[in-house]
Structure formats: C-alpha cells, structure tokens
Amino acid sequence: MSKVYIIFASLLILVAFGLVLLPDTEHEDQIPPEALLKEIMNQSRFLSADLIAARIIDEDPSIMLVDVRTAEAYNSYSLPGAINIPLKETLDEEWQPYLNQRGVDVVFFSNGDLFADQAWILCSRLGYKNLYVMEGGLNQWFTQIMQPTVPPDTSPNEDFDLYSFRKAASIYFGGGAPAQSTQDIKGENIQIIRREKKTATAGGC
Amino acid sequence: MGPLIPLDIIPEQWNNVIAVIIGMAFGFIMEGSGFSSSRKIVGLFYGYDFTVLRVFFTATVTTAIGLYYFSYLGWIDMSLVYIHPTYLTAAIVGGLIMGVGFVAGGYCPGTSLIGAAIGRIDGMVFTLGLMIGIFFFSEGFSIFEGLYNGGFMGYITITEYFNISSQLFIFLFTVVAVAAFYFTTLIRRRVKQVNY
Known part of the structure; x- marks a missing residue:
C-alpha cells in the first residue's frame, strides 16, 4: 500500500475526529446591527397613504395591511381588508406565516409611525422580506384621504389632481369629503328660463 | 450565509x-x-x-x-x-430492485446515461430499459401507489432517529x-x- 494513501486516510480520520471535538455553537440567524441600521436609514419602506388608498381601491391582491394597534382599536376602526396583529403579539407563532412570506407586500400601520415602525424593525431582524410601513399611520390617513384639504389656488396641477383623487378616495372609503365640484358656483343666481308654452295650433292649415 | x-x-x-x-x-x-x-x-x-x-x-x-x-x-x-423524505418500505423494495438491476445490467440510471452518451451500446440498451420501466411504472402507478408511499417516516435523518x-x-x-x-x-x- 502506498504511503500517499495512508497519509490521506489518516488525514481524513483526523479531520473527522476534529469535528467531534468542536464545541456546539448556536448561530444567531439574525441580521447584524450594521445591516439593520442601513435598512432603517433607507426610507423606501414608507408608503404614502395615497399609494395605499390607490392599491386598496384597485383591489390589489399583493398587499396585506397589518394593523399593529390593540384589538379594541382595531375593532372600532381600521382600514378595509386589514388584519390585526397587535405589536406585543408580533413574535407569536401563529402570525409568522402571515408576516414571513414572499409575493405579498406586508404594510404595517398604527395611529402614527412609531408602533408600525417597531413592528417593521422586529420583522426585519427576523429576516422577513417585503415589509413596509404606512407613512404617518391612520392620522395621516384621516388628514389626507378622509378629509382632504383644498390646495391653494397657486398650486400646480398635480396638487389638484391629487386632491381630486383624495376626494374620490374619501367617498370610496365613506369619509366626509365635500363632494362638490371645484368650480365656485356661489353667488350666481341661476335663472331658470322656462320655455313658453306653445299655443295649440287651432284650425286647419 | x-x-x-x-x-x-x-x-x-x-x-x-x-x-x-x-x-x-x-x-x-x-x-x-x-x-x-x-x-x-x-x-x-x-x-x-x-x-x-x-x-x-x-x-x-x-x-x-x-x-x-x-x-x-x-x-x-x-x-x-x-432532507429527502424517507419511505422505508419503498426504499427497501427499490433498493433490492436497483441492486439486482445494477449487477445484471452493469449500470445505475445515471451511469447508463453516461455510457449511452459516449456511445456504448450496453448503455443505450440500459437507458431504453430504464425508459420502458418508467413508462410501465407511470402507467401502473395506481397499482404501485401503496408501495410508493409505504413506510413514510418524514424528513428524518439517521442521527435524529437514533x-x-x-x-x-x-x-x-x-x-x-x-x-x-x-x-x-x-x-x-x-x-x-x-x-x-
């Protein structure tokens, strides 16, 4: 038997024995703090209320709204189609299939940004993908979508387009947006001009 | 990573x-x-x-x-x-068939394709036999189904089992x-x- 074989065989056994001596290690499968900080600094996770309203109206199936407020708050008011995962239950086993998935954008929202963003950070640390936060939460939802304000006259056309979208969305979501047209029709007396009744033709022609 | x-x-x-x-x-x-x-x-x-x-x-x-x-x-x-799931009965029966075929034909499925690819006639015949076997198994799957799914033990490894x-x-x-x-x-x- 050649020496090369003996050397290689001993090496193999030695390396395999080394494996037995290795201490057990528990590897943290969470993302390192540097990477998390980089993700937190990236603002692209914030979706505007307008964008979300448009996606709800379009019945976009690739969006999942997650209300991170308490169950009482969720029951009293929430966005249409939203599911309720209170912040303190974020890590519960039963919610993981909802949060950890591909193909659907998970959008967290609360009254403001804070709780939704905390849920976002927790899930990001778990390495979940496609996570978003609704910018400004339900407060912004109310000021922008449910009760939109008329832009000043000097605003560019885009603002008026956005305003008319918000008004339409407000009606869609059952808000109290003024449903009148933008043209001011106050102060004009509309004169109703009635046509005079024609007298019936009498006699033959 | x-x-x-x-x-x-x-x-x-x-x-x-x-x-x-x-x-x-x-x-x-x-x-x-x-x-x-x-x-x-x-x-x-x-x-x-x-x-x-x-x-x-x-x-x-x-x-x-x-x-x-x-x-x-x-x-x-x-x-x-x-981890490939374990079907114990299927593995034992399949292993026996594979072993007999191995000795009788001189190839396993992968190597028969290699033999056929470099132009060996026995490799080609073995590949043909392989295809015929696949055809009969697929057509008669309802007969073999119980065996195919037999002895399911899940995604288990030897070290976990023992x-x-x-x-x-x-x-x-x-x-x-x-x-x-x-x-x-x-x-x-x-x-x-x-x-x-």
Whole structure:
C-alpha cells in the first residue's frame, strides 16, 4: 500500500475526529446591527397613504395591511381588508406565516409611525422580506384621504389632481369629503328660463 | 450565509440553470472516473474493482465533514438544508430492485446515461430499459401507489432517529469508510485480475 494513501486516510480520520471535538455553537440567524441600521436609514419602506388608498381601491391582491394597534382599536376602526396583529403579539407563532412570506407586500400601520415602525424593525431582524410601513399611520390617513384639504389656488396641477383623487378616495372609503365640484358656483343666481308654452295650433292649415 | 438558494443569495430562478451546470460537471467527473464502463461498475460485486465504492464513500465523507465544518463556522444553516423524505418500505423494495438491476445490467440510471452518451451500446440498451420501466411504472402507478408511499417516516435523518450526535456519526462513518478502503484492497489482491 502506498504511503500517499495512508497519509490521506489518516488525514481524513483526523479531520473527522476534529469535528467531534468542536464545541456546539448556536448561530444567531439574525441580521447584524450594521445591516439593520442601513435598512432603517433607507426610507423606501414608507408608503404614502395615497399609494395605499390607490392599491386598496384597485383591489390589489399583493398587499396585506397589518394593523399593529390593540384589538379594541382595531375593532372600532381600521382600514378595509386589514388584519390585526397587535405589536406585543408580533413574535407569536401563529402570525409568522402571515408576516414571513414572499409575493405579498406586508404594510404595517398604527395611529402614527412609531408602533408600525417597531413592528417593521422586529420583522426585519427576523429576516422577513417585503415589509413596509404606512407613512404617518391612520392620522395621516384621516388628514389626507378622509378629509382632504383644498390646495391653494397657486398650486400646480398635480396638487389638484391629487386632491381630486383624495376626494374620490374619501367617498370610496365613506369619509366626509365635500363632494362638490371645484368650480365656485356661489353667488350666481341661476335663472331658470322656462320655455313658453306653445299655443295649440287651432284650425286647419 | 448559506444555503445560497433558500436564503435568496442566488435567486430561485437560477435553480435549474445551476442544476444543469452541476449535472454536467457530475457527468464529466463520473466519465473521468471510468463509470461509463459497466464492467468497472460491476467489479464492485465480483470483487475485482472497487472504484465505485471508493468514489462514493470519499464523496459522502468529504461532503459530510465539509458541511459540518461550514456549519461550525456559520457559513451554512444546516436546518435549511433539504432532507429527502424517507419511505422505508419503498426504499427497501427499490433498493433490492436497483441492486439486482445494477449487477445484471452493469449500470445505475445515471451511469447508463453516461455510457449511452459516449456511445456504448450496453448503455443505450440500459437507458431504453430504464425508459420502458418508467413508462410501465407511470402507467401502473395506481397499482404501485401503496408501495410508493409505504413506510413514510418524514424528513428524518439517521442521527435524529437514533438520537446520536451528527459529528460522532460522521467520525464513525469515516472510520468505516477508511476500513472499507483497506479491506477492499486486500480482497482485490486475492481476486483474479480482470482486464477490461
């Protein structure tokens, strides 16, 4: 038997024995703090209320709204189609299939940004993908979508387009947006001009 | 960091492309090791050539040791590595059929394709037989279904089943492999040499 074989065989056994001596290690499968900080600094996770309203109206199936407020708050008011995962239950086993998935954008929202963003950070640390936060939460939802304000006259056309979208969305979501047209029709007396009744033709022609 | 595809480091769409590339490399190395010759393969049964045993034992041991060192260094998450499910009855029956076919035909499915690819007639005949077998199995699947799904034990490994440490098992397996290398050398010396 050649020496090369003996050397290689001993090496193999030695390396395999080394494996037995290795201490057990528990590897943290969470993302390192540097990477998390980089993700937190990236603002692209914030979706505007307008964008979300448009996606709800379009019945976009690739969006999942997650209300991170308490169950009482969720029951009293929430966005249409939203599911309720209170912040303190974020890590519960039963919610993981909802949060950890591909193909659907998970959008967290609360009254403001804070709780939704905390849920976002927790899930990001778990390495979940496609996570978003609704910018400004339900407060912004109310000021922008449910009760939109008329832009000043000097605003560019885009603002008026956005305003008319918000008004339409407000009606869609059952808000109290003024449903009148933008043209001011106050102060004009509309004169109703009635046509005079024609007298019936009498006699033959 | 690994496994690369389940963790999306390599997109899932590349799965098949990578499979083809690895398959080509696998076929190339098998051919290079002489596995396109049915006489070399059945040499394992008749005791005049133990290349098959050596190649596969070395491959298994190297991979197992490598993977567990990778796991120790945090390069791969072993919990995400795919484990083929165990169907015990199907495995035993299939193993017997495969063993008989191996000795009788001189090829296993992969090597028969390699033999056919380099133009060996026995390889082509074996591949044809393979296709006929697949056809009858597929057509008669309703008959074989009970056997096919028989003895399902889930995604289980030997170390989990016997509740021993994987590292210890790999060490013992390595010792067995090296012992097998040694004893097959002894056997080969006693068996009449075959020229092929």
